[in-house]
Structures are given as C-alpha cells and as structure tokens.
Amino acid sequence: MGTYALRRVIQMIPLLFVISLLIFMLTALQPGDPVDQLVFGNSNITSEDIARLKAAYGLDQAWYTRYFFWLKQALTGNFGYSQDFGIPAWDFVFQQRLPNTLLLTVPALVISTLIAVPLGIFSAVRQYSALDYVLTFFAFVAVSAPVFWVGALALYFFAVFLPQATGGMVSLPPGGLGSPELPADANWWVVVLDKLKYLLLPLMILMLREIAVTLRFMRANMLETLTQDYVRTARAKGLADRRVLYKHALRNAVTPIVTLLGLSIPGLFGGAVITETVFSWPGMGKAILDALVSKDFNVVMVCLMMLALLTVVFQLLTDLAYGLVDPRIRYS
Amino acid sequence: MKKTLALTAFLLGAALAGPANNSLVIGTSQEPPNIYDPWNTNNLAVTSEINGYMTASLIGLDDDGEPYADIATRVPSIANGDYKIVKNAAGDVVRNSVTYTIRKDAKWSDGTPIKVADFQFWLRLVNDDRVPVPDRSPWNRAKITVADNDTFTITYEPPYLFADQTSPSLAPSHVMGAAWNAFDAKTKNEKDAKVINEEWKKFISAYTTARNLPKVVAGPFRPTGWRSGNSLTMTRNPNYWGHPKDQDKYVQTVTYRFIPNTNTLKVNILSGQLDAVSAVGLTFDQGVDLARNERGKYKTYFVPGAVWEHIDVNTRGQKAKDLDMDDPRMRQALLYSIDRDALVKALFQGRQAVSNSWVNPISKLYKKDVNDYNYNPARAKQLFAALGWTPGPDGILQKGGKKLSLNFSTTAGNTVRERVQQILQAQWKQVGVQVNIQNYPSSVIFGPDFLSKGQEGKWDLAMYAWTGNPIFEEGNLFKGEGIPTAANGYSGQNNPGWNNAEFNKLHKQAQVEFNLADRIKLFDRMQAIWNSEVPSLPLYYRVNVYTKVPGLVNYTFSAYTLYPSWNSAKIGWASRGAVEEYKQK
Numbered sequence: 001m002g003t004y005a006l007r008r009v010i011q012m013i014p015l016l017f018v019i020s021l022l023i024f025m026l027t028a029l030q031p032g033d034p035v036d037q038l039v040f041g042n043s044n045i046t047s048e049d050i051a052r053l054k055a056a057y058g059l060d061q062a063w064y065t066r067y068f069f070w071l072k073q074a075l076t077g078n079f080g081y082s083q084d085f086g087i088p089a090w091d092f093v094f095q096q097r098l099p100n101t102l103l104l105t106v107p108a109l110v111i112s113t114l115i116a117v118p119l120g121i122f123s124a125v126r127q128y129s130a131l132d133y134v135l136t137f138f139a140f141v142a143v144s145a146p147v148f149w150v151g152a153l154a155l156y157f158f159a160v161f162l163p164q165a166t167g168g169m170v171s172l173p174p175g176g177l178g179s180p181e182l183p184a185d186a187n188w189w190v191v192v193l194d195k196l197k198y199l200l201l202p203l204m205i206l207m208l209r210e211i212a213v214t215l216r217f218m219r220a221n222m223l224e225t226l227t228q229d230y231v232r233t234a235r236a237k238g239l240a241d242r243r244v245l246y247k248h249a250l251r252n253a254v255t256p257i258v259t260l261l262g263l264s265i266p267g268l269f270g271g272a273v274i275t276e277t278v279f280s281w282p283g284m285g286k287a288i289l290d291a292l293v294s295k296d297f298n299v300v301m302v303c304l305m306m307l308a309l310l311t312v313v314f315q316l317l318t319d320l321a322y323g324l325v326d327p328r329i330r331y332s
Numbered sequence: 333m334k335k336t337l338a339l340t341a342f343l344l345g346a347a348l349a350g351p352a353n354n355s356l357v358i359g360t361s362q363e364p365p366n367i368y369d370p371w372n373t374n375n376l377a378v379t380s381e382i383n384g385y386m387t388a389s390l391i392g393l394d395d396d397g398e399p400y401a402d403i404a405t406r407v408p409s410i411a412n413g414d415y416k417i418v419k420n421a422a423g424d425v426v427r428n429s430v431t432y433t434i435r436k437d438a439k440w441s442d443g444t445p446i447k448v449a450d451f452q453f454w455l456r457l458v459n460d461d462r463v464p465v466p467d468r469s470p471w472n473r474a475k476i477t478v479a480d481n482d483t484f485t486i487t488y489e490p491p492y493l494f495a496d497q498t499s500p501s502l503a504p505s506h507v508m509g510a511a512w513n514a515f516d517a518k519t520k521n522e523k524d525a526k527v528i529n530e531e532w533k534k535f536i537s538a539y540t541t542a543r544n545l546p547k548v549v550a551g552p553f554r555p556t557g558w559r560s561g562n563s564l565t566m567t568r569n570p571n572y573w574g575h576p577k578d579q580d581k582y583v584q585t586v587t588y589r590f591i592p593n594t595n596t597l598k599v600n601i602l603s604g605q606l607d608a609v610s611a612v613g614l615t616f617d618q619g620v621d622l623a624r625n626e627r628g629k630y631k632t633y634f635v636p637g638a639v640w641e642h643i644d645v646n647t648r649g650q651k652a653k654d655l656d657m658d659d660p661r662m663r664q665a666l667l668y669s670i671d672r673d674a675l676v677k678a679l680f681q682g683r684q685a686v687s688n689s690w691v692n693p694i695s696k697l698y699k700k701d702v703n704d705y706n707y708n709p710a711r712a713k714q715l716f717a718a719l720g721w722t723p724g725p726d727g728i729l730q731k732g733g734k735k736l737s738l739n740f741s742t743t744a745g746n747t748v749r750e751r752v753q754q755i756l757q758a759q760w761k762q763v764g765v766q767v768n769i770q771n772y773p774s775s776v777i778f779g780p781d782f783l784s785k786g787q788e789g790k791w792d793l794a795m796y797a798w799t800g801n802p803i804f805e806e807g808n809l810f811k812g813e814g815i816p817t818a819a820n821g822y823s824g825q826n827n828p829g830w831n832n833a834e835f836n837k838l839h840k841q842a843q844v845e846f847n848l849a850d851r852i853k854l855f856d857r858m859q860a861i862w863n864s865e866v867p868s869l870p871l872y873y874r875v876n877v878y879t880k881v882p883g884l885v886n887y888t889f890s891a892y893t894l895y896p897s898w899n900s901a902k903i904g905w906a907s908r909g910a911v912e913e914y915k916q917k
Contacts, residue, residue: 086365
C-alpha cells in the first residue's frame, strides 16, 4: 500500500501543474479585467491612464507570461496580493475566509452524518412503515427545495415573523457572522454564544440538505445490501436479526458512505455558496464567486488550487480507506 | 449591572443600536476592498461613502451643491481674492489658482496639526507613475506654492474649469512619509511593473486594510474595528475640529454591516437590526416593497441621483448605415415609438423622471426646454416612411429587401433593465421595428470588445448607465474625439460614434469658458443639437433608495453629495438632543 500511495503522490505533482495552468488560462481568458471595471463610469480616464494601469497590474502581458510570473512566485510561497482586499491572497483565504467556512461546514457534515446514517438504516429496515414514508417524504422535499428559497423563508420566519409574534422574546439574527456591537471586552462565553446565535440558521439550512442526501443514500445502500445472498444465508443460519443487520449488512452498506464523505471533504473547504450568500456568511464559496466576478486573479488561484489539491488528496485517502473497510480490496 | 443587561440583550437577539447607546448601525451590500486610501486606488462607491466618515477636505459641497469650508478657513472665491483667473492678451484663460489657509485647529486624529506638507505629499504621490491612481485629472497640471506652514496656492496650468469647487486631498505625511521613502528607494530602478505593484500593495495595505486599520485620519470618525466580511466600526475622533456644539448629543459610534445579499439586507431592515441603509444597498424594487411595509418603523427614501440610464444607438459600420441608424430621423423615430412616461409609471411608480438630456436635471447647465419626444407613434411612422421604410407582409418595416431588425443588448441579470427591454421591445413592435434581445454579462458589455467596437456591428442598441455629475459636467461623453477607435486604443466614451462638428466646436469652447453664464449658453446649444440628433435614447435618471428609522437626523444626501457620510459629524438622534439641520429632499 505504501508504494501505491507514493506512486499516487508523485502523479499528483504534474497533475497539479496542469490544473494550475488550466485555471489560470480560463480565468485570464474571461472577457474584461480589473482595469476595465475601474475605467467604466469614470469619464475622466484617458487612454494613457488605461495603458498605465494595465502595465502596473501586468495586464498588458500575454496570459502565459503572467502565468509563469505567478508560478515562479508561487513556488517560493508568494501567491501575490488580493486585488480587492489589499492583503496577501494566501492570508485572505486562509485567515479570513477558510475558518468561517469550516466553522459552518464541518459541524454541518458531522452532525448531519450522525443523524442521517441511523435514520437511513432505520428507514431501510422498516421499509414501507409510516416512519419510512415520513423520512422519505422529508428527504424528497429537502433535496428538491432550492436552498436560496428555504434560506430566505427561514430568515423571514426567525428574524421577522417570530420576533413580532413573540414580542421580541424569540428571534435569530438575519445573517452575518456576529454582533458588531459586541463589546471588545466581552467574556469568551458571550462571544461563543453570540457566534452560535448567528451560526444556527445557516447551519440548520445546510444540514437539512446534507441529512436528506445522506439519508437517501444510506437507505438505498442498506436496502440493496439486505437483499444480498450472504444476508439471506446468515438469516437462514438462524442468526438473530440484530446480528445480521449490524454485524453483516451494515459494514458493507457503509462502504459507499466512505466515498460520499471522502468526496464531500473538498466541498467543505469550497464552502456552501448559496447558504453563505443568503446568510451573509463570509466564507470560501462567496469569496471564490466574488473573486471570479471581480477578476481578483490571485485569490482565484489560491482558492481553486487549494480545492484541486484537496480533491486529489482526499481521492487518494478515500481509495486507501476502501482497503480498511473492505477486506477484499488490496493495493499490493 | 448595565453591562450584564447589555450582554443579556445580545443573547436574546436584541440590537443595541440606536439611542440606547447613541450609536448608528448601517447596512450595505458591499464591503470596501480598503478604506482611507488617500489616492483612491479603487473606485467603489461604498469606499467613498465609508471614507466620508473619516475624511476631511479643504472645502466640501452640501446637499444643495453649495461649497462650505472644512479644513480651509473660508471658501475661495473671486470676490474674496482666494480664487484667481489669469488671461493672456487675447483674453483666453491660461491658468487659474486657488489659495487656501488651513485653520489653526485642524489636526489629524493623533493630534498632529494638519500642514501644507500633507497636501504636497498627497499631490506628489498622485502624480507618481508607480501609484496606480485611476485618473489624475486635474492634478497632473497642478502645482502647489507654499506661502507658509498653513497657507498655500494651487495653480492649474492649463486651467481647470472647476478649480473653485474642488480641492486637493491630503495624506498624513508624518505617518506615511518614512514608508513611502523606503518604497521609493526600493523601486526607483525597478523595471518590472508587477514587482512595483506588489511593493505598492505592501505599502498601502499597511494603512488601509482590515488587518491594518488607518493609523490616523482627519475626519469626524476614526476606524476602531473591522471584522472582514462582517462589519466595520468607527468612533468619534476627539481631535476633529468640526464637531457640532454639544457633540455628545450626536452619534458616537457608526457601524457598517456588510450584507452582500440585498434580500437578506431587506430582512435586516424589516427585523429592526439596522438604523439606516447605505446609499449602496437596496434595489429600486426592494425600496418599493419596503415602502409598503414601513408601519412607522422606518421610512424609505428615493433620492434623485446622478446615474443616467440610456440606450446608445450604434451609428458606426456598414450594418448601421444599411439600417439608417446614422440618420437622426431614424433615431428620432425610435424615440417617438416608445412611451417612456408609461414605462416609468409602470415600473418605477413615476419616481424616476424621464430624461431628455445627458446633463443631470439638477445641474445649472441643464436645459429644460428641449423637445420631450413624447410618445407619438404616428410621427414615428412618418419618419420611418420618409427614410423609405415600409411595412412588410409580416408587419416588420423593410427597405431594399432588408428588415428593420435590431439587436438590443444590456447587462444580463439586471432585472430592471431586462424588464425595461421587454416593454420597449413590445412598443417598438407596434410600429414595425423588430428588436432581438441579446444580453451579455457586464464583463462582456463593459469589456474591451463590445461597446467600444461598434463599427464591427456587435450591437445596434445598448442600454447601460453613466454617472452625470451635476457639478463637474464637461460634455465629454459625446465629443467627437471620444469615439473609440483602433488609433486611440479604443479609449473614449462616445460609444454611439456620433460626430457633430458644431457640437465638437461648442464643447471645446465650453471647456475653457470660465464664466458660468456663458458656459450655460454653450451647453444650451450643445443640448439642443444633441436633443435634435439623439445619438442615445435618453431614458431616466436613477434614484437612490435607502431607509432610515424615525428620529435619525442629518443622515441625508443628494446627487451633489452622493453619500450620507458627507455630513457625518452632525448625524445624530433627535431623542438624544441632536439638532436637525438638513432634511432629506
């Protein structure tokens, strides 16, 4: 397995170079650049000003020249400055945006998995029961309802309707990362509670969908496993239902969940664009979207390269994890 | 006890803004890239608005467009001798100059007196090639002559038309000077512009970002906290000289909350989390919706703005000639065919008035009595017929085997513009003009290969907006020299490609006409020519929508001031004793 892993790691290096080249090329070939946006709406700007600005930002050079400049710097650990935020792109992503995203997405994934897996098993084992219908209906609605719509409804309900109905006794903040008016010398527990208050709604909305997806997946896997020959054999041998279910069927039914989770992890770092947008949660998804729109090239490169790296790394870890959960898979 | 109550209120979700602690919470849909960059290397409106709280200037303009003295001891004028115009023997103005005296109590927020050196430092950098200032006009022709530590004269040669209505900015040389010298030494012989730009970013970001808040400022408020992606807080600057009497009665803390999604911003208003909304925030539709649900909790304002919506008619290239777009009668006919009054009534409740000129209606240069092109399909049909266009079997006008079929483009995703497009498309169809909607992302529309390359026939009609500043109007949008061509590197804003010799001549005269009454006459004629030829189809001046809660005073703006922060020192709560000096018009 060690040789296999090493080979895969070595293969990643040229792959990441190719990905960086493609991302840079696609980003640079979009119409317009940051100077166009400065120019438009400013009737005083002259052609000399435009030429001066394009030269200053290096936009007068061919995209491949700019790529090699970026690559040379990136290999020394310098990922350039964010055009929009005036700080190093690396710091912007890893200090200002990524922690917010992880704060939202990690609990969402962990809690929803912990809730959805048992519910999925239960739903499969009690197929066609009343609870199965309820859970299936819930999963169907939660997967189908657009996040921006559910999010907007939740915002209105918890931030406008409930406070009015309860005279302000029950309310949740309508978006944001925390109370800006919180005193600088507030106790740590006040800060944590304040953060939780803001986190609750986006977390609920994100979890709703995660639970629904994982529940459906788990239910389908479990149902398929329960119809396998070895499960029937185990039952025929007179093993107790509980033992057949948890000892034999569950382990095989859970294997695909490892794939699902493994491939979800880069997504955790990429953020949940719509949820972050609806709830004004300054995370990675919003940052990537904004950087692409405003042509903040250095931020785009840091974000997308990080996602590319995470995807290939977690792909490898997922493959290796197969060997652990499924004894039939061997990499030797 | 008070603190415990405050914390409890937080945990229960109640906002602590408003009169309770004499603070102000404002919502906006944008976060500035940086703040208090004295050279404004980004041109976002929200940056200008937020900077208004921290900035002081020699002179400013109030909501009525009247100048007032801030750092300067008085407003310069020809009458008081501070503004001078120098003419040559032929009577042409060759230069003009303005003298300013800095008031004795003008200080930076760290208590250091504001001196002439701060204006000199700013002017030197604004003209330095290493500083990526968007444009340098009029500072690239300005020189400062020092009389003493507090008095200086700025001379513009060639002269600057609006020298008495603007003033040079300033930067804290005692704070930034050493870092600038280090930057200067490091990049003096550097040839690679990208390396210089990286060094510039390092220099400026040490003073302007969320991680490095401005060290000192000159205005009524100073920044005290910036949580990137969430909020920016500013508190009253004790060293600002222009605070109102009894300044404790006015707002002490201003917090901007960054809420990028405007629907979420709307929910924040409805839930009472915000005291006011920035001029950069709500859409018109959201304003209308909010106005219906006020219930006394807040009031919605629609402020006539400086942004002019119009449709450029492409007069360049063979296709434009084949379709007679280069003939004024065709453009007049297109304008007569649409009912703009009905459109603004239907879409904007009549709150955005139809415009007939590119000049802002509140400008002294605006000509009121031009042809209003009221909806007149009969007149339109006459004009089409005079050009030889007759209805075909399908009702579409045709001439020489060609149909009058036009591509109509605007910024995709702008729902207001898309709705306007649909209404206009239907109205043009009534008179036999086929309009095909072809929208593109704004990066394409405003990119290098679309509007400016009209001769390639990429568009026939293009709807977008320009800012028509009521003070600094020079008529540059439609000058012949402003037609983007390969020869001028596709710069210039005359995208329709309209070129009128008389207009060009008058424009040149107006640029050096320092007498306002005479400039008004020149602009009268320029607008009459423009209106008769209609190179663009004028639509309306946009309004800016915002809300504020009752009792918040002096939070006002106009197309002159652009942002409510222009008068930040006097923003306050009536219930705390703040005196209302300006009412929102």
